[in-house]
Amino acid sequence: MSLGELLPVLLQLERRPGSLRAQVESALLRFGEPLRWAITAVDQSADGGSLLQIEAVVIGAIDPMCSEA
Amino acid sequence: MPTLLVIPTGIGCAVGGFAGDALPAARLLAAASGCLITHPNVMNGAALYWSDPRIHYVEGSSLDRFAAGDLFLQPVRQQRVGLLLDAGIEPELRQRHLQVADGCRATLGLNIGPVVTTDVPLEVSLSLGASGVSWGQLRRPDALLRAGEQLKAAGATAIAVVARFPDDPESEALAAYRQGSGVDALAGAEAVISHLLSRELGLPCAHAPALSPLPLDPDLDPRAAGEELGFTFLPCVLVGLSRAPSLLPADAPASAGASPLAIDAVGAVIAPAAALGGAAVLACAERGIPVIAVDNPCLLNVTAEALGLEVIPAVSYSEAAGLVLALREGIAPAALRRPLPPLSSRP
Numbered sequence: 001m002s003l004g005e006l007l008p009v010l011l012q013l014e015r016r017p018g019s020l021r022a023q024v025e026s027a028l029l030r031f032g033e034p035l036r037w038a039i040t041a042v043d044q045s046a047d048g049g050s051l052l053q054i055e056a057v058v059i060g061a062i063d064p065m066c067s068e069a
Numbered sequence: 070m071p072t073l074l075v076i077p078t079g080i081g082c083a084v085g086g087f088a089g090d091a092l093p094a095a096r097l098l099a100a101a102s103g104c105l106i107t108h109p110n111v112m113n114g115a116a117l118y119w120s121d122p123r124i125h126y127v128e129g130s131s132l133d134r135f136a137a138g139d140l141f142l143q144p145v146r147q148q149r150v151g152l153l154l155d156a157g158i159e160p161e162l163r164q165r166h167l168q169v170a171d172g173c174r175a176t177l178g179l180n181i182g183p184v185v186t187t188d189v190p191l192e193v194s195l196s197l198g199a200s201g202v203s204w205g206q207l208r209r210p211d212a213l214l215r216a217g218e219q220l221k222a223a224g225a226t227a228i229a230v231v232a233r234f235p236d237d238p239e240s241e242a243l244a245a246y247r248q249g250s251g252v253d254a255l256a257g258a259e260a261v262i263s264h265l266l267s268r269e270l271g272l273p274c275a276h277a278p279a280l281s282p283l284p285l286d287p288d289l290d291p292r293a294a295g296e297e298l299g300f301t302f303l304p305c306v307l308v309g310l311s312r313a314p315s316l317l318p319a320d321a322p323a324s325a326g327a328s329p330l331a332i333d334a335v336g337a338v339i340a341p342a343a344a345l346g347g348a349a350v351l352a353c354a355e356r357g358i359p360v361i362a363v364d365n366p367c368l369l370n371v372t373a374e375a376l377g378l379e380v381i382p383a384v385s386y387s388e389a390a391g392l393v394l395a396l397r398e399g400i401a402p403a404a405l406r407r408p409l410p411p412l413s414s415r416p
Contacts, residue, residue, distance in 0.1 A: 003211050003269075006261065010199050016305035020376065021137075021351040036130065036264050038077065039346025040200035050375070052346075055198040055262050057206070 004060040007032055015050040024054055032058030070337035070397040072102035073136065073353065077344050078110035078129070079203030079256030082385065084368040085341075086253060087246070088295035089114025089305060094386035096307070098339065101390040102397060106142065108132050109263070109275045109309060110256065114295035118305035125330070126309040128274050129349075130264035131316050136338075136352035141329035142314035148273065149180045150310045151225025153216045153266075157190030157233035158279045166231050166279065166298040171298040173304060179311045181229075186220045187212040191232045193258050193278075201368050207232065210265055217266050217274075227273040227310040231303060232262055233281020234278040247283075247297075249290030252368065273313035277302040337361055337396050339389050345378060346371035354378050359396060361389045 016023060020039075028034040029033045037056035044050055074095055076085030083093030091111045099121050100103040106125045112118065123141055127135060134140040148305040152170055154163060173179045192208035207213065213230070220228055234255055237243060238276050247252035259276045267274040282300060289297060296302060317329050338353040342362035345351075346369075354360050363375055373380040381402050383389040403409070 003214060005211055006206055006265070008196070008198075008204060008206070019351075019355055021348055021355065025348075035268070036260055037348065038202070038344075039371050039376070040198060040202060042346070042370055042371055044375075050377075053199065054200065055200060055204065057204065059210075059265075 006035065007058050007060045009054070009056040009058055010053040011056065013052045013054055015052055022058060024052070027054070028056050028058055032060040034058050070102050070393070071104040071106060071334045072096055072098060072393055073132070073335055073338040073345065073349065074105055074107040074111060075132070075338065075340045075349050076111050076365070077341070077347055078260050079252050079254075079404070080344055080367045080369055081202075081252040082341055082344070082365050083197070084365045085111055086367065087249070087290065087292035089117060090292035090295075092119055095124060096121060097386060097390045098393060100122065101103055101393040102337070106132065106135070106335070110307070111306040112309050113275070113302070115302040116298040116304050117295040118240070118308040120244055120308055120312065121190070122312070126273070126313040128263045128267045129260055130268050131273070133348040133352070134330055135415045136349040138332050138352075139319050141317040141319055141331050143317050143329040144314045144327065145312070147180055147183070148227035148311055148313055148315075150227045150229050150307055151220030151223065152181060152184045152230055153220060153230040154184060154186045155191045155232040155279065156187045156212075157192065162279050162281070162300075166303055169299075169301050169303045170307065173307045177308065179307055181307060183220065183223050183225070185216045185223075187216045193232050193234050193262070195235060195254050195258055197252075197254075198257075201252065203252050203254050203257035205255075205261055207258065207262060213262065213266060214269055217270050219269055221272060226315065227313055228266060228270070229306045229310055230262060230266060230274060230276045231279050231301075232276065234258070234280050235280045238281075238283055247286050247290065247293050248288050249292060267316070271316055271318070273316060275306045275310055277306045285358065307343060332356065337393055339363060341365040341367055342380070342382065343367055343372055345373055345376055345380070361392050363389050
């Protein structure tokens with residue numbers, strides 16, 4: 001089984017309508033496969049929107065140049 | 070009425086932020102609901118544990134996938150618990166863990182084995198996130214998975230993993246934790262280890278840290294005392310896993326026998342009122358499952374109001390148990406509160 005590195009991620013995410021969980025997981029996918037995450041803070045902006053702070057650990061992609069053939 | 074109890078690990082909850090100190094609440098909620106699904110942070114008191122057939126012990130990432138509808142839970146009479154030991158554990162400490170496993174076989178009748186040691190040390194490190202909650206890493210996740218695959222191939226149906234954690238007996242954070250404040254600094258790394266193993270192998274998994282014994286602390290908080298009774302944190306993990314439900318992918322073909330438990334059957338989820346931003350709670354809320362938000366102070370302030378969730382507030386786990394009983398009996402929780410506003414008719 002090949003496995004990338006475990007990477008910590010700290011992310012600020014502007015909340016949009018729709019599933020909150022899907023938004024967070026989709027945003028984390030840019031860094032790797034989400035392993036563990038939580039919304040750890042929410043800031044309300046002046047225009048009534050919300051800025052979410054996400055802390056996570058993701059499984060980073062294996063660098064294809066380093067993977068076994 | 071199947072009910073989920075979530076108390077996130079490593080966020081310093083007043084109830085559940087220490088050594089299995091949410092166990093009394095879990096026992097009460099199990100009695101109120103008749104079926105409680107919860108995770109190791111709630112149940113693990115190191116040398117202390119409680120086994121209740123109404124409580125299903127499900128590791129956090131599996132709980133998230135269960136809540137998302139990706140997994141079913143299949144209750145079993147007994148799991149065969151493989152023991153995965155970090156090669157970084159010193160010989161004497163390793164022997165202590167093996168003796169705990171033998172003790173659980175001899176005294177409790179658990180089915181434990183085989184034992185596999187990783188081919189290299191896992192190299193666990195601890196850290197704190199921006200919010201102050203505990204996180205952590207292991208440098209060799211590949212070695213963890215290789216050992217887990219060996220255990221699965223050898224017939225283990227659940228895995229107890231013991232990793233060597235860094236000792237830091239002089240740290241202020243440890244002193245604060247032992248005296249009843251601050252966060253459990255080990256918890257974040259423990260969750261990463263068990264999440265990775267359970268997710269990749271599809272087996273129930275839980276973790277116990279291997280640490281050198283600490284000097285006596287006369288001011289020890291009762292909530293942390295469970296971790297100071299023995300040489301290991303392993304007994305609760307072995308007991309919890311011994312009857313943990315098996316994990317069935319939701320898209321797997323149905324098998325004969327008892328029906329597995331699915332998220333559709335869950336009637337309530339209970340979580341700390343200021344820590345509602347986790348995957349399991351959000352998945353339940355999105356499904357319309359009632360969320361009971363309990364006043365359980367912690368480091369976070371991710372409330373129902375901040376997230377725009379509708380919840381049923383409870384000032385304690387005792388009140389939450391009453392609310393679960395009400396939901397189970399078909400009593401609208403609002404009918405139990407005063408004032409009770411009249412219905413308004415729509416124009």
